[in-house]
Amino acid sequence: MKLSALHQSYLNRRSNSFRSPTSLDSSVDGSGKSLIAVFWLILHCLCCLISLVLGFRFSRLVFFFLFSTSSTNFYSAPFRPDLPVKHLDVHTIGRNLDPGANGTVAMATKSSRVVVGRHGIRIRPWPHPNPVEVMKAHGIIERVQKEQKTIFGMKSSKMVIAVTPTYVRTFQALHLTGVVHSLMLVPYDVVWIVVEAGGATNETGLIIAKSGLRTIHVGIDQRMPNTWEDRSKLEVFMRLQALRVVREEKLDGIVMFADDSNMHSMEFFDEIQNVKWFGTVSVGILAHSGNAEEMVMSMDKRKEMEKEEEEESSSLPVQGPACNSTDQLIGWHIFNTLPYAGKSAVYIDDVAAVLPQKLEWSGFVLNSRLLWEEAENKPEWVKDFGSLNENEGVESPLSLLKDPSMVEPLGSCGRQVLLWWLRVEARADSKFPPGWIIDPPLEITVAAKRTPWPDVPPEPPTKKKDQMPLSQGNTVVVIPKQQQHSTKIRKPKRRSKKNKHEPRPTDTTTQVYSSSSKHQERN
């Protein structure tokens, strides 16, 4: 009841609030009371004048504080809440206002410990959070959430079996690290089957070992071809190899296909726990052309098209289940490749849109028991995996089924896009340091002043070779600015200038000039 006095008249409230001091002298009665009332009125007017002068509300209670003789219980009324806290760090005790003295004798026996009237606002000296307590609170929150999960969430969670086909190339570390981080965040048990084209290498092994997950690293001898079509065919082969591993090892869980350049959301892993046998999710397709200008042009074109023909449905970049109004699966939405006809990338490093297959494997999840030889309750609409004939052309996981209508649509029937498909690769001839460790360290120093191109960053002070002797093994690396803005990686230009301990001025100058001339040649 915070607005209880809102509609009371101002005078009434005033009279009420200064009745509280008078009640302390409740023993005085009759004429004494009226004298005191007059006194307080005068005091009140005085305080009003002082307030007008000072500019903030000067509480009468200061006088009361001065004149109070009754008890040692005093307090400092906080003048204004927005004044600095330092003034208010006095622990105060509430004024002892006895309501019982007001009323009848019967009420005197009911005097409570809780008193009516003005109380001090208690503030501790350091009103800031204590880090130990914050940690304890987070522990409590975690425990409560765990309990919530056990009661309302998953009853029992199944293991996630991730299947990733990969091969060593420049962008492998980029893509695979993304998958590593996603899988490390999954709150369930994970088995990661990594199938590598070109044999199991240390390169890949190092990356996947950092995840700390249980991994099965399988190598196949074929090398990855450099057209997208052949690559996807080989990837299908690699995935089937992984599924054979699942069958042989009798891994029990939910198989999902984590392509190494895909992006998974955490809700995806929660959602696939709901699959009974075979499920499908919606995949966001990011068909990226690699050429920023063309992208911009296509965006503008699309806007124009949208203005002209509003009826035209935009090519929805989602591949996933299509449901009717009763949430039953009736088909699949497929990425519309018509706008890109003839303009899509063929070779892996083409500057064109990379298009997905008709149905990407990553949009499907299956219960690993479907692959086993003997599993109880295995549905009849699943082909036996052991007798799968690969030469017939396995395009999508639907080839494992006799009846594709039994697939369960996940993610509220495909309405939630839980993962994204993207293919970005570097040029076929791009090189990168093995393991992304630069060893031996590059030793290049170039005095920025001496280079011909104007747009260089200001030189750091250690670069003045002719003035300061540079210690051996100086490892200042200078990588020149890129000439073009392109997503493609160029070969890092290695300049093999070795810096001598005490450089001879003539030598260095000639060397510098020769390097700069070399640059000019290259340019």
Place this chain on the structure above:
Amino acid sequence: MLSLPSSFLGSKPSHTSPVDMKISSCLSSILLFFLFSAFSAEQNVRTERISGSAGDVLEDNPVGRLKVYVYELPSKYNKKLLQKDPRCLTHMFAAEIFMHRFLLSSPVRTRNPDEADWFYTPIYPTCDLTPTGLPLPFKSPRMMRSAIQLISSNWPYWNRTEGADHFFVVPHDFGACFHYQEEKAIERGILPLLQRATLVQTFGQRNHVCLDEGSITIPPFAPPQKMQAHFIPPDIPRSIFVYFRGLFYDVNNDPEGGYYARGARAAVWENFKNNPLFDISTDHPTTYYEDMQRAIFCLCPLGWAPWSPRLVEAVVFGCIPVIIADDIVLPFADAIPWEEIGVFVAEKDVPELDTILTSIPTEVILRKQRLLANPSMKRAMLFPQPAQPGDAFHQILNGLARKLPHDKSIYLKAGEKELNWTAGPVSDLKPW
């Protein structure tokens, strides 16, 4: 629940031979026992049964245990007030109106006053609202007095006991003291004519003038449909540690602070405004109910009066109430073990609130959440339309039933008078 097997056995028809009947009854009782224990064991994982001090009284059925007679008062005491201002149906004092409606159609109602255990006067003292919607209690004493005069002159039952077997619903700030300011309310005290009657009120504070010993404390009215419309799935993790929305300083009436909430709300703000664990502010978010369901602790500090609808909201949304109000008497305190459900913090301990809350062991917190999850607990706090078993109406009737049978001493002998009809401020004696 465990009483059912015996009743089942009792009602089993016996057409077979005694030995057969004995065997079959034993088998069925064993089967039933296992079924029930399995069922209750499963239930216990999620929720815990609330055993009140009187033992599972929340699920008692008042029908058959008491009879209530509803006086026929002219509509100027009830219907006309409501017609004048229908806002009375939605504010937090609407319990008085809904109680009337419930009693009119309840099986405990009797049309024969001679067999009634309790007498109810359908009067809405809190239905005189300002334009902004706040009830003005200034005329309520006169209205009450006029109603009592009416019933004492038209029926003999008031004079028989001087109101000791009558009950009144007075949900206003300080109950039957009929004032919104505590000092004034204390000064007035409970209306003298109601001193022998049982008061059903929301206000409860120990050793306070406005709480009579035999009163029944009820929760304030909170609209059940509105709250149920805002439920979120229970698996959404609770990530807010402490939650509170409301005023800390009542700048209109008490700008300096110190009067409002006895300084407790201001202390909460000053001590914890920088604390990320405390999600406290004066905002009015549209997601207030949803946020409560994502919080572990919800503060329920006193305001101008110690009670607040926040308690009801916290219980319904499963947020552990942190009650900061010294000596407060919570609703249905004899049926609900509030100590086990909520956390009580003394007003002087508010600066250490974070230490207190973080030092509660996690098992205790989980147990409190399980108790709160019990649906009978949530039902007991609400006034649904139409009434449902176990709701607040039934708890009130249970409370009244627990006070039966009436002591013989309440019946006054002829000519004996206990009440002083001229007591109280002079302005109260004016007719209404």
